[in-house]
Amino acid sequence: MTRTKVMAWAGGVLYLFMLGLLVGGATRASGTVHAVGSLLAVSLLAGVLRRTPLLALAMTLFGSTAVVVGTPGSVHASLAVSYQGQFLSYLAADLVLSFIVATCTRRASIVAGAVSFVAQLLVIGVFAHGDNLTVNGVIALLAMAASCMVGLLSRERREHAVALRSQEVAEAVTAERLRIARELHDMVAHSIGIIAIQAGVGSRVIQTQPAEAREALRAIEATSRETLSGLRRTLVALRQADLGAAASGQAPLAPSPGLADIERLAAATADAGVRVDVRRSGEQRPLPADIDLSAYRIVQEALTNVVRHAGTGRCQVAIDYGDEELSVEVVDDGRGAIENGSAHGFGLVGMRERVGLLHGQLSAEPRPEGGFRVAARLPLPEPVGVPVEAR
Template structure:
């Protein structure tokens, strides 16, 4: 069977090509930098050969990204050889030191403090020896001053670049930490709201069943059925949450896993029925024109009612409670009121239910209040701002109305 040649991956081929170009430029740089100095005319030296020698440093761009210190050493050696190699000995042949200063600034901005100090000292000594060896008279002070100012300016710009990079890194780390904290709080709220209500119902039904199992077997059987239904619902909700957390991207495994829709205000009747089975009657009242809500507002409103009913069942001792949901033009209002004994330990920091409700409302820029009533009982109220309806939504509503007619 004939062997089939498998071409290398494109990324690997590109990396090999870039490496070859890098070292080719490093080898050609000394010749391209010294050539203008050797070929300069003694009678008409000009600044063009010196600028050509400075521009030859472009060949070291690849080496600068890989080995900036090695590139700096090569550039210093070449620029130190330029004045003795040039046929014309004048201040113009110190122009290539501009490339050295630019490279030094890059080293200061990207390398460690120790490497930066070594690079600055090496550059300063090389420039001083070159200027002292090939400059005489009044040009010595002028060129030395210019070289020193250029060196200091380069170091300052490099330090500013270093601080900017460090600040950007810290800012990204802070943003990542905030995102992780927000996600952890969201997961904690979801798990608490899902489990707390169901566990409270299960505990009450289990207590009822254990008390009447011998005297009222039918009531005990009903309590066990309620426990089974609530347990299955809780497991289904936890499974949806875990699937949502594990879905990092589209895959066959994630698509095969069941992932139902999140609960919303449309399931309040079922929630009220479950709470009634647990021994607390629920009077559910709607006001305003009911309409479809954004998923985050719909879920948050449902979780607030769910957690408030859980607190009524577990802490109030009331036989009934009132739940009011109002659809306004620009806000959704939710209120849960009971006439029980209230919650013990409602001060901040006790429990996670009220804290979770307050966090949900704050994320939606709404208003939240929870506390005992003057005549006894407890009240939870939330107001969530609603976005303005879009034109598409209005058109859909119009079409739906036409279909109904």
């Protein structure tokens, strides 16, 4: 059991303990005091609410009902008007209901609203009398309606933000592709034209004029090497560019990170509360700059998602230096799928773009045994022997 789980359940147990003190102790305190105490005590359920919202609602309804039933004078409420404030304890349940409406599925929100509605009106109907019955019933309905409206507004605002973010991602991807296309056209088109012309000349004169054919082949070789170097520089520059450098119009001064910096990344992640177990296999060797940087960014984004969404205290990173491909894998034992589609935001789009540009494969999905797994396979180029020119 992770530390976050222990803290969540410890808060739940402490919440029940505090309710026991409220109901069993301070019997001369008014119902309003008991209600305010139970409302403050619901803060102890923050961990449970984050992990299992419906259970948190059930515990809050139980605690609020216990305050109403256990408060002195509740059975004879008509003789003790001052105790009617005890129904304020249900405001805690309304806060939890608002969170459920804002974050959970619509079906779960409907079930939670129906259960809260029935429970509150049933208790108020039993323990309130006369005019107090009508007043408390109306207040309970208004409070539940307000909490649901706040939750719906929060949900709509978040969904609108997700839609805007998706649109921004699409526009950014399109703009980047156009920029890459322009860069490649400006750099490659001229060189490829020269190569095509020289190849045509060489093929026509190779039988009759071997010296001219050799010159054509040398021009093709020189132009090809120059173009290849330019392509590599362009790819490295594209990988190194970050949002800060793009905004300032300056190239980054620090060298781009790579798999050699994974241990430092793991240490930073541990400072954020998630211990990372790094395992390497295969023959560790220098990699092309674009592959090295992309692999590092994939691991970095996966660890960021673990810290933000998984709710676990540890994960594993596996790096395999194969003969033909590089494999990186990040596995955690957290909650698995991320609700509301947040797993499909900037992070996963960036991973897929990086892997797609390198003609690799990416898998990002919940594991059957629990948790989440991100795995990328990046093909490695075959080593090319460069001939040594004769002196």
